[in-house]
Amino acid sequence: xNKVGIVGYGNTAFTKEDQKIESxxxxxxxxxxKTNSEINKNLIDAVLVSTNNNSKYLSAILSEMVGIQxxxxxxxxxxxxxxxxxxxxxxxxxxxxxxxxxxxSGAERYDSxxxxxxWDNSRGEFKHPxxxxxxxxxxxxxxxxxxxxxxxxxxxxxxxxxxKNPNALSKKTYSxxxxxxxxxxxxxxxxxxxxxxxxxxxxxxxxxxxxxxxxTDEPIWISGIGQKTTSAGFTKNESLFSxxxxxxxxxxxxxxxxxxxxxxxxxxxxxxxxxxxxxxLEALGFSKTGEGMNLIKKLHETNNFKINPRGGLIGxxxxxxxxxxxxxxEIVKQLQQSADNRQLKDPEVGLVHNMSAAATSSTxxxxxx
Amino acid sequence: xNKVGIVGYGNTAFTKEDQKIESxxxxxxxxxxKTNSEINKNLIDAVLVSTNNNSKYLSAILSEMVGIQxxxxxxxxxxxxxxxxxxxxxxxxxxxxxxxxxxxSGAERYDSxxxxxxWDNSRGEFKHPxxxxxxxxxxxxxxxxxxxxxxxxxxxxxxxxxxKNPNALSKKTYSxxxxxxxxxxxxxxxxxxxxxxxxxxxxxxxxxxxxxxxxTDEPIWISGIGQKTTSAGFTKNESLFSxxxxxxxxxxxxxxxxxxxxxxxxxxxxxxxxxxxxxxLEALGFSKTGEGMNLIKKLHETNNFKINPRGGLIGxxxxxxxxxxxxxxEIVKQLQQSADNRQLKDPEVGLVHNMSAAATSSTxxxxxx
Numbered sequence: 163x164n165k166v167g168i169v170g171y172g173n174t175a176f177t178k179e180d181q182k183i184e185s186x187x188x189x190x191x192x193x194x195x196k197t198n199s200e201i202n203k204n205l206i207d208a209v210l211v212s213t214n215n216n217s218k219y220l221s222a223i224l225s226e227m228v229g230i231q232x233x234x235x236x237x238x239x240x241x242x243x244x245x246x247x248x249x250x251x252x253x254x255x256x257x258x259x260x261x262x263x264x265x266x267s268g269a270e271r272y273d274s275x276x277x278x279x280x281w282d283n284s285r286g287e288f289k290h291p292x293x294x295x296x297x298x299x300x301x302x303x304x305x306x307x308x309x310x311x312x313x314x315x316x317x318x319x320x321x322x323x324x325x326k327n328p329n330a331l332s333k334k335t336y337s338x339x340x341x342x343x344x345x346x347x348x349x350x351x352x353x354x355x356x357x358x359x360x361x362x363x364x365x366x367x368x369x370x371x372x373x374x375x376x377x378t379d380e381p382i383w384i385s386g387i388g389q390k391t392t393s394a395g396f397t398k399n400e401s402l403f404s405x406x407x408x409x410x411x412x413x414x415x416x417x418x419x420x421x422x423x424x425x426x427x428x429x430x431x432x433x434x435x436x437x438x439x440x441x442x443l444e445a446l447g448f449s450k451t452g453e454g455m456n457l458i459k460k461l462h463e464t465n466n467f468k469i470n471p472r473g474g475l476i477g478x479x480x481x482x483x484x485x486x487x488x489x490x491x492e493i494v495k496q497l498q499q500s501a502d503n504r505q506l507k508d509p510e511v512g513l514v515h516n517m518s519a520a521a522t523s524s525t526x527x528x529x530x531x
Numbered sequence: 532x533n534k535v536g537i538v539g540y541g542n543t544a545f546t547k548e549d550q551k552i553e554s555x556x557x558x559x560x561x562x563x564x565k566t567n568s569e570i571n572k573n574l575i576d577a578v579l580v581s582t583n584n585n586s587k588y589l590s591a592i593l594s595e596m597v598g599i600q601x602x603x604x605x606x607x608x609x610x611x612x613x614x615x616x617x618x619x620x621x622x623x624x625x626x627x628x629x630x631x632x633x634x635x636s637g638a639e640r641y642d643s644x645x646x647x648x649x650w651d652n653s654r655g656e657f658k659h660p661x662x663x664x665x666x667x668x669x670x671x672x673x674x675x676x677x678x679x680x681x682x683x684x685x686x687x688x689x690x691x692x693x694x695k696n697p698n699a700l701s702k703k704t705y706s707x708x709x710x711x712x713x714x715x716x717x718x719x720x721x722x723x724x725x726x727x728x729x730x731x732x733x734x735x736x737x738x739x740x741x742x743x744x745x746x747t748d749e750p751i752w753i754s755g756i757g758q759k760t761t762s763a764g765f766t767k768n769e770s771l772f773s774x775x776x777x778x779x780x781x782x783x784x785x786x787x788x789x790x791x792x793x794x795x796x797x798x799x800x801x802x803x804x805x806x807x808x809x810x811x812l813e814a815l816g817f818s819k820t821g822e823g824m825n826l827i828k829k830l831h832e833t834n835n836f837k838i839n840p841r842g843g844l845i846g847x848x849x850x851x852x853x854x855x856x857x858x859x860x861e862i863v864k865q866l867q868q869s870a871d872n873r874q875l876k877d878p879e880v881g882l883v884h885n886m887s888a889a890a891t892s893s894t895x896x897x898x899x900x
Contacts, residue, residue: 163627163628163629164627209760214587216585216644218583218608218610218644218645218648219608219609219610219648219763219887219888221609221760222609222760222762222763222887222888222891222892223763225760225762225763226762226763226764226767231759231760231761231762232759232760233757233758233759233760233780233783234616234619234758234760235609235616235758235760235892236607236608236609236612236613236616236620237607237608237609238605238606238607239587239588239605239606239608240588240590240591240604240605240606241587241588243605244605247603247604247605250603250629251605251620251623251624253627253629254620254623254624254626254627254629255620255623255627257623257627257628257629258532258533258622258623258624258626258627259532259626260532260619260622260623260626260756275585275587276587279587279588387629388602389602389603389604390600390602391578391590391591391594391600391601391602391603391604392600393591393594393595393600394588394591394592394594394595395595398595411602414602518588518591519588519591522591523591523604
């Protein structure tokens with residue numbers, strides 16, 4: 163398979179502001195071109211927009227706004243997993259030889275229609291993701307004897323880490339007590355257990371091996387890709403305390419990269435809700451089943467930013483179409499040693515985990531220097 | 532570039548019925564599996580849904596409905612050009628080696644939100660495609676001394692051809708007088724000059740070279756792909772009587788296939804409005820500039836179905852996300868000699884032309900036996 167590199171990126175801050183989707187796309191894409199001013203826009207073969215927004219033809223609109231006339235242009239949607247789906251599409255366009263350089267821009271407004279799971283009647287009236295997250299939390303706590311206080315640490319850790327990310331939505335830290343005392347949404351879920359909807363955008367530029375080396379001295383290579391869709395309906399999950407699609411996607415990605423999980427130095431994990439972080443770490447093999455919280459506690463206590471250095475979805479906010487792209491940018495920055503005061507020590511292998519709708523689908527990427 | 536074959540397809544009839552988008556997707560996909568019952572669903576790596584519908588996560592929903600657990604699953608939108616964008620994505624997944632078999636299902640409801648061009652303020656209050664089509668018609672007629680009667684022949688021909696396609700929306704033929712006497716929508720456009728919105732779905736299965744040969748004795752190969760996006764806004768078009776994006780896409784596709792236009796035996800052309808057919812034929816090189824209508828008249832008079840054998844968008848109806856897939860299926864059928872009473876004599880090379888929003892973007896595919 164032909165190599166594909168990541169050669170540039172741009173972010174907006176994640177905010178609660180009421181911005182038009184076109185403005186968000188424009189801002190993150192302009193940010194990319196501002197910090198990569200040597201890029202020849204005429205060489206960009208494809209512009210992919212990752213979003214759940216209902217506006218149409220956004221890739222052609224973005225292209226026109228920033229002065230690109232690509233060959234390929236379309237929007238990609240797979241709920242929260244849209245951004246990494248778009249990156250994998252970009253990879254395939256380049257690896258197949260159909261494109262040399264691909265721009266992926268992900269964006270969302272705080273009021274994204276992707277936040278309500280309208281289709282799933284197995285959920286009865288409970289179409290908001292907090293309901294599946296609540297059932298996951300109850301099941302996971304019961305199965306592995308985990309307390310509310312334990313799960314609250316995910317939120318405490320990720321809000322803490324987000325304070326070192328100027329683009330993050332969260333602007334303050336919280337204690338375990340703060341999390342437990344925050345608004346009770348369901349029996350098993352408090353407000354601070356949840357990532358928050360917000361407006362935000364993230365852009366990334368991918369290129370063929372030859373073009374990558376021309377554009378930058380330090381391309382980051384996508385060495386592993388794994389994806390799996392098990393169902394669309396929450397109740398079709400094999401169990402309510404594990405993530406089957408994440409397990410499959412992680413195994414495939416590591417196999418393709420010829421790596422094992424112990425070689426991964428830094429990871430972005432899809433913590434849409436606090437319970438998702440230990441469940442995903444277990445599914446990926448970072449810890450044994452039921453021991454994800456032990457790893458998280460240890461990292462938190464030692465102030466180790468290995469998992470979700472940018473603050474995770476809980477700390478950063480969760481603009482659906484932008485999230486997977488933003489996660490990938492964070493791993494690129496960590497591998498390039500440019501993550502400022504949240505930089506880990508000499509990471510060489512990074513991993514991105516993204517998923518949709520109670521982990522009914524997952525994408526895992528392995529990135530390397 | 533690794534070869535990619537088309538190994539199966541399924542259609543619904545195009546109708547004015549009020550069906551749910553999930554039902555349409557289900558119906559065309561089931562049709563595919565009914566006529567290709569030997570397909571092992573466990574081997575399908577990706578499910579791509581082509582649509583302008585606002586429902587989210589449709590690819591995972593479709594996968595669950597038909598019993599597939601793919602790796603890759605997402606929706607693709609680029610207005611009328613969504614279907615061929617999805618087919619090119621499928622091609623790239625397979626050609627890159629990320630997938631062996633990919634299902635593409637395109638579907639739309641008669642009330643698709645993609646029919647109103649909400650974003651383009653250069654259109655003033657005229658956000659419905661009939662307005663750009665009207666300006667194209669006026670310019671094209673003036674520039675090349677074409678009459679209303681001339682343009683009406685496109686509609687007469689395509690309605691006639693649609694009568695041999697049981698899935699087409701049109702159930703009757705019209706005379707030039709009928710077209711001219713149909714409801715006047717603008718100074719330059721009558722109702723029968725327009726393709727009509729409708730509900731419909733079309734599914735196609737693509738596979739790697741090795742897998743294609745295992746699945747069928749007569750795979751159809753995608754030998755050429757060309758795409759171009761020039762802008763999103765109508766007024767950015769280089770001229771109002773030619774299609775720049777189609778010209779670029781056609782040249783690229785023929786070059787990749789190592790063919791010239793005279794070798795193309797059958798073509799599906801995006802006749803969203805009558806004027807689009809001669810303009811596209813000229814952009815693709817089927818005729819000289821300004822002479823597209825001469826070719827169309829000659830084909831009509833000799834009852835030659837070479838251009839738009841299934842009846843075009845004007846005869847078939849235009850369910851946006853399904854159109855590009857349905858066009859591609861028609862060329863597959865023609866090359867496989869299975870187009871029943873609209874079969875052309877021994878075609879070996881076929882072409883699909885699809886576009887969006889006043890030809891601001893185009894896709895061209897070359898297909899061969």
